[in-house]
Amino acid sequence: MSSALFVALVVPALAAVHYYVWRRVVRDTTAPGSRPRRAGTALLVLLGVLLVAAPPAESALPKPLAVTVGWPGFLWMAGILYLCFALLVAEAVRPFLLRAARRGTPDGTVPDPSRRLFVNRSLALAAGAATAATVGYGAATALGPPTIKHLTVPLARLDPRADGFRIAVVSDIHLNSLAGRARARQISDLVNGTRPDLIAVVGDLVEDADVAELGPEVAPLARLSAPHGAYFVTGNHEHYSGARQWIDFVRQLGLRPLVNERVALPGFDLAGVTDASGTEEGLGPDYGAALDGRDPGRAVVLLAHQPVQVHEAVKHGVDLQLSGHTHGGQLWPFNHLSRLANPAVAGLHRFGDTLLYVTRGTGFWGPPVRLGADPDITVVTLAAPRTSPS
Template sequence: MLIPMSLLLAAIHWYLWKRLVRDVSAPGGVYRRAATAALVVLAVTVPFAFAGRQLGLPFAVQPYLAWPGFVWIVAVLYLVLSLLVGEAVRPLVLRLLRRRDAARADAPGAVRAGDAVPAGTTPAVAEDAAEEGAADVEAHAVPDAPGRRLVVSRGIAIGAGLVAAGTLGYGVANARNLRTKHVTVTLPKLPRAADRYRIAVVSDIHLGPILGGSHCRRVVDAVNRTQPDLITVVGDLVDAEVDDLRSAVAPMADLRAPDGTYFVTGNHEYYVETAAWMDHVRELGLIPLANERAGLPYFELAGVNDISGEGSDFGGPDYEAALGDRDRSRATVLMAHQPVMIHDAVDWGVDLQLSGHTHGGQMWPLTYIAGAANPTLAGLERYGDTQLYVSRGAGAWGPPVRVAADPDITVIELRTP
């Protein structure tokens, strides 16, 4: 897997070098040397950003490579998308410029074919001349006039850079702009005394080399401001070991709700020492539900381990243990990290499942991929008699960027029929 990904990364960066460096600069120039070096350095940071821990980097070192590596990979995404649009536009623009230059060549006093091509012609101009034939050399032979292909290449490169920089800047700012959503869910089995009961749902906080204590504090304060009756943290809290994140995760101890704060594992809790984290969240005052159930005054609250735990020492979901002996006349709310677990929830007669995991796709156009991989990308949907709510998450995995997938916490207000 590592070799194919490395080859793909190298191919993408070669394409970026071709379009952003070679086609817009003269050989040996300062820009070409500096831009080539920058592309190589940035490309090297990417694997360290994604696999710094697996490669043995100390946690204190990881942020210095994770930040540039993750931010750069987002820039690469939008640079490539913008350049691909440029590839489609390029022939049309060149055709229009050829017509303009042909008209100028017919004017009195125009430079004719056979004149020397000006010194300093870039490979892009030479390539243009070879492709377009001798008739088009006239346009390149105009003294002190840049070649058509060079003009177009530079225009596309500048446009792609502006689009990528603008999108990246917006996405970084948007990732810090945590929204609070309010959703109403009617549960037929809910007693009238529980009407307007408020559950805060928060997922995918992703504390690690990128998002630390200030991010955790921002999330905790946002949750507490909603003054919920119950808080549910539905997985992917961390991306590093307990000893690396003790100070970053400490604000979680300040979460406040009359009926408590409950936690279930996400897939990222299985990339670290799962049991150690379950013990630590308990020390912080959160109540882990590892295939367990809590009998709350108005409904049953159950939690199952994430499906990524199947085959691990900590274990995956066990619906029999969490739901098997419950009172089915009472409403049941299930905490399960991944939306794909909804099918088991339906089979077990759950009334409401709370999930995260998808990040709402986190960045367009990855939203389409996430939508295809999950039954519900974000929001509230019904599956038979079971309702599923999927949060877009409060943090971000990898790049601290959100585009067309705003981060959120959600307050679900339960209503009787």
């Protein structure tokens, strides 16, 4: 989105939402001209400014300042969302409470001002408490260690030699000013702790930044180790900042980028395609280069960042596609909205003869909050078909 379009569309909408929150949380609960009203107004204005400033601050400011702006700004993105939800629920309750407040008044129509104020303050306090608990839980989930999941996937063409082959799938780490080097080290240790045969990193290592800026944060991924190696395909966020630099960098770390190519492994082929967003820089996905000309009797596992790429995978006879991108929706209710843009949001799904597994990823985009979509690292165990004894 261009800066002009952002200012024209998003800023007025944000201003309207902040006005609604101010009206219910500040104006309706404080006296005109009072110190609490002035303080509440100033706090809401500051949070609104930080919300707008947080995304550009990640790349425009030195890291200490970016962190100072980013933490409150990005948390407030989630905070105002859930505070609005809570206040809208309160709107449904408000008429009943005000009706109760009218009882016992002389004319029975207008509640005593102190009773109205009590209702307004009670609803604002309840909405604020619910929001704080929700965002706090979501932040602890997003910043905590990802869950290790285990999934067995039978593949009809898998050579018996590869039966039990274990692939650790990690995606959407989104290293940035809020989650950097320590997060990369934690994820590397968790992945290595699963003792996989192979590691598949399926895109979005970083959040829209150059190697010069975030390379040191990504460097601990050099610790990733598996007998058959660690592989990488680009996600959309690598292409936003120039994917070639990240392809070269992860190769230096010891990960092998699969740029529209495949490798033969014992019992199956492993292929990888770049993200569709790479077309503009001449690095778009080339399924023919990655998948054509192979032995049709061998199973093939495809690494592709976006679940929507499964439609091409079906055309090329892929047995299993491993993807990320969706974050499982990251924030309720967006997990439901994500289904409008993706054929699958999380888990294992079948499309024709092709299986698609979508991990929820380990990181976050925007707010450091996850609700209804816990971060995960998935160990996929490949299973060969069982033959009946004669």
